[in-house]
Amino acid sequence: MRPQREYHIVVLGAGGVGKSCLTEAYDFTAQFVQNVWIESYDPTIEDSYRKQIEVDGRQCILEILDTAGTEQFTAMRELYMKQGQGFLLVFSITSASSLNELSELREQIIRIKDDEKVPLVIVGNKSDLEDDRAVPRARAFGLSQSWGNAPYYETSARRRANVNEVFVDLCRQIIRKDLEGSGSSSDSNRKREGPGRDRKRDNRTQRRRGPCVIL
């Protein structure tokens, strides 16, 4: 058994659209952490942002860092980003500007992480407010494509729709990245991971593992 891994996930979202979309992001973070609709949520507890999950038979601990409420501390953003190994970039489908702001966030992440393929998921939240949709799905998918097919999910924090999926997807990406880094010598890992799932991703894995093998 591999020792339990601990992964840091950072939830980022457009500031400046009031609380709208971020509000939801917080909600669903909170909800994810507790996995139930918490009757009484206490954010001051250390563990309130930690969650043990199993992804593809692998136990890991997620530590979720949410910038909720501190968006105005823009200088702080980098500090958060440095912590993260995976990122949830959240916008609200009811606010076009919230989507626009994601690009800057991603640039910053890539800059800080110095990695074009940093694990991230685009999250269009408030999918329950379809009537107020301001971001066509096509636009979001377009963004996703331009970001190297970053996964795009539409969630409803309020209805708890797709919330878990988002975290699992991100977690899977992180694990894969983790494996291709540290587990490069471990063939068994590669095999276990091997064929049958996401071929495209696998290709990328192969390609990227290259230099390490040479080393």
Added chain:
Amino acid sequence: MESMKPNIPPLKIAKSNSNLIELNTISDDSKLVPGRFYSTLSQPEMTPPMTPLGTTAHNMEQEQQEQPEPQEAPRAVFHNYLRAFYPFHPAGNVSPSTVTLPLEQGDIILVHSVHTNGWADGTLLDSGNRGWLPTNYCEAYDQLQMRPLLKALTDFWDIIRGGCGSSLKDFGNQDLMRGPIAGVRFLLEKSECLTRESLLVRKYDGLRRIRKALLSDLSSLVKTAKRFQDVANGTPAEDEVEAILDEMLLKAFKIVTRGVRFLDVWNEEVGLTRTIAELEGANDSHSQYDLPPTPASESFNIVDVPDDRNESRLLNRSRMDQSRASIRTEMLDHNPRPISVSTKRISVSHRISYSGPSSAVRSQNLASERLGTSYDAFLGVLGSFIGLHMQSRSSTELVVTTQQAVESCRALLNVVETVCEHDGQRTMLLEEAREAMCEKLSDLVHAARDVFRPASGQEDDLIFMPDEGKRLVDAATDCVRAAGTCLAKARLVLEQIGDIELDPVETGTQELPGIADSQEPADTPSEEKPQEISLRLPPPPLQIPNSTYSPATPALTDATTPSSFQSHLNSSTNHSALSSLPNSAILPTHLENMSFSSYDSGYRESHPKSDVSETFSRGVTSTGSSFTYNSHLRDSEMSGVSRTSTRATSPDISGSFNQPSLKESVSYSTLAEENEETEAHLLEKTYAHELIYKEGQVMGGSLRALIEKLTAHQSTPDALFVSTFYLTFRLFATPLEFAEALTERFEYIGDTPHAAGPVRLRVYNIFKGWLESHWRHDRDNDALDFVVNFANTRLVVELPTAGKRLADLAEKVSAVHGPVVPRLVSSMGKTNTAIAQYIHPDTPLPVPIIGKKESHLLKQWKTGDAAITILDFDPLELARQLTIKESRIFCSILPEELLDTEWMRKSGSLAVNVRAMSTLSTDLAHLVADSILYLEEPKKRAATIKHWVKIANKCLELNNYDSLMAIICSLNLSMISRLKRTWDIVSQKTKTSLEHLRTIVDVSRNYAELRKRLQNHVPPCLPFVGTYLTDLTFVDHGNQSLRTLPTDEGEMAVINFDKHMKTARIISELQRFQIPYRLTEVPELQTWMQNELVRVRSNGETTAQTFYRRSLVLEPREGSRSGTNLQAQAAAQAAAQPQPESNTSTILENAKDKFDFLSWTYPSKPKSVATHG
């Protein structure tokens, strides 16, 4: 007899839509049952068949029949309280590791958990003993009137047995006492026995006694709680506390037990008759006008149906005989505890009487529904019928209950019949069952007839012959069994043919004669069948419980609570006892309709004596003289009505009617005189039941309940609670609503004289505090007129000085903008700040470290003659000036800025100071970056970094975490941290120091380190505001603003006060640090710093990108045009390609570069190692 006990047929077992049966069915799988229960099983003689497993053995047939029952889909609901339906006396040789709980009928059990096998872990309220008990011996106890009291007990248990530390304090505050008090109050209120003067209390002696006992129990609990308060306030020994807690718990149990008993008695005495009266009222139109008077001949036919069946169906008999005997045994067994037996029945049927109308609202017309309801009604009636006949002394009751029993049988048969008609193939099976039931019914009727026959003609009340009684009970029991079979079969059929829609409700009764007609040829009407005859009258359906239960009252009470009033009724051979009046009103109808019953004569003989009742109910009298069915019915209706109305209006009925009882009650009331005050004290009007507690904390409640808590008189209000109110009430009520709720409290406390004074003073104080220090002109001015009005019209009457003062205050508020008295909100944090370092006011402030050189430089800068940098100043002084600057903003943050994520508002945000904090923090971070990035030489950059690290260290010394955070953040920015050449020059010492600071402001684990440091921090201190903002945001969005509170009508949404408490707690935590530093400001330095910060800010949104570009210029990474440095160029090349390929040397370089950079950025991250490898 005793040996037959194991064969007791479970009356309830056939009631297939009960939760308990579900448990049984589960338990059929014997594998589920822990081994220890087998021992119980192996003792069939000792253990009644109703034990979960035993059921399988003894009631296999019924079980099987019920299994396919389609309605069992919903899962059993967990009930907090059960009431024993049967006595349960486990065998002595049950394994010692298993504690079983012996039960007596009527016992109330607090359930902790229910095992899937049907055994429940419960505490018997009577004794406080805990153990396992079979749930199928019990039924859920959830009487509406008792709910708040039961809930209070559950809370009580949870707190005491939950054993949380805070409970000590809560008991001290007497908060917990409010639950039971409110519960008792609710019970008494709902049963109209709130005051000792209330009619019911005066009229029913039994009620009065139990009420008195209940109140004395309550008072005893309150006393114990007070004693506990005294003990807890001292330094109590643990066992002492435990002992008192135990005592309190037992007392609370006792209250509930007593409450249950009270309700039982009430139900017997008042509830049923009244409910029925109401229902009758509602059905008036139908019964009086819609239903055509049924010709007697038709109804005779019905009765004779069973007679015929009787002859043809002897087969079933032998099987029934056994169970019949055992039921009898059971019934006899119960005699020692008659009250519980009968009350049990009553409570069952009481529920049924409610279920009548409610199910009518639902899809009553579905056959399965109808089947269920009619069967429930049938069981209820038969149950009480059996119970009654064991004790009854009044023929009136017998007549009426028998009549009702038969009627309910018919109602059930009716439904079954309809189902039968709809059934194509399986008719035979169901038909048989139905016929069996008809047969049993006829047995019953015959038995009843025989019982009364010998008594005919006697002037005295009919003497109840034990033998006859037994036969009657046997017949009834058989009837129940047959009905169970019948029901199961009917359901089976229904399942196969699908549910069918029946005609609207009334049809059931109307069909009755029709069906009978079609089935059986008319039999000769017989004079000797008074009951049967009375049966033939088509009563309004809801009359059934009416006449069944009202007669039950005297007999039952008599058996248990002999009183002058009751004994008067019973000893005089007079049927016109108060409580049986409605029956006598109905009964004569039937009797006269047949006009020659032997019983009738007996009754009429006694009738004259009921003259007294004339004053009470004319209906009865007119009944006596009237001879047509219709008028009788109407009259009886009238009597019901008049009875109710007299009760409501003239309080002296019982007095004029019943001298002896009046006397006695008078004497009682003098006795009780001394208790009056206690009583009023205990029964103060309260909304405490609208509060939600958890672990002793108020979690939620309605506005009025929260206001009540806010102005409670028994205890000093919790500071945080009050602060929370002032701070957050605008989130859940408008200021006007708040004011109105306060005045409402002011008014209704008037009902409780002893508390009115202190509470009203509290109300005044709340108003005062609001106006003085918490008035928000932007929000609250709407309520000002209301407050003034209250002060001038109401408050001034009760508390003249206070009224005047409040009016004055209101005037000031309207004149002044801003708080009348400087805001002390932060006192809620600051009161806890007694721990703050005490510094004598005369202690000199630290002297600024500004030498001549620095002063000179600043002057030169001012005139534009010199450029200065941070390097020109002492790190400590810079840290101090930063701290002063930040502290000034921090201390002016108002609590309302932190509510409802106000600071996030895009426009028009009131949170100016919070915004200023984040701006300053961001500016400072940018200033750090700026001061480093605009230096061309790496050496100078390194020196600046070093200086900032020193400043950061000084900030830490000053407990200025906010500035510390900003500086570290900035040094961490990628544009700074990527400056490899610069960092190479930075000394290891500085790096180590920086690393240490970094761990302090580490954001991971939810700022665990920072939080730990701030937890018991002594001010002055400047915490990082961001954590508070995050917490507040999460509390705001992670907690709903309403909670649901289960009530009698379902549930009500109440304010989630816990959310607001949490918010207030976070704000108070922040406010704790709102204490200015004792530092000397250096205005020139402040000016320079301000100037620098503004300069940086002017770069606007693009600052970060500008910095990054600048960083790249300084130490390029990309295929550089300025590439003079080979190494840098190589690194840049490598970095330019996200997926490095075969250029090994470059990769090596790159990896190394990355490693160097990352090794101290992420010293502990596996990732950096991975990159290296």
